[in-house]
Amino acid sequence: MSDRPSPPLDPQAAADRNLELAGELLLSQLDDPALVERVPAEATLVLIPDDDPTLAEHNLTLARRVFATGRNVYLYHVRAAAPAIS
Numbered sequence: 833m834s835d836r837p838s839p840p841l842d843p844q845a846a847a848d849r850n851l852e853l854a855g856e857l858l859l860s861q862l863d864d865p866a867l868v869e870r871v872p873a874e875a876t877l878v879l880i881p882d883d884d885p886t887l888a889e890h891n892l893t894l895a896r897r898v899f900a901t902g903r904n905v906y907l908y909h910v911r912a913a914a915p916a917i918s
Contacts, residue, residue, distance in 0.1 A: 841890040849887050853879040853910050875904040883912035 857879065861867045871877050878895040880888050895905045 839886075841886050846887060846890050849881075849884065850879060850891070853881055853887075856910055857908070871906045871908070872904060875906040877906050877908060879910050880907050881910045881912070
């Protein structure tokens with residue numbers, strides 16, 4: 833892994849990947865219904881993937897921008913799904 837920052841993520845690619853992460857979060861919520869209840873009311877939920885450093889940095893930057901406006905931000909670490917066994 834390099835210490836050099838990743839190039840900026842294309843907005844459409846970020847949106848597509850964040851939709852995938854949201855889907856994974858919804859599936860996780862089926863296993864643990866209290867998962868989303870942990871997010872404070874009025875907070876902006878920002879997903880941080882462990883398997884995509886570029887998107888993680890993109891989302892952390894977004895979280896900092898939201899926080900700088902005075903709004904609460906809740907960061908949620910999304911782990912990569914285990915590979916399916918066939």
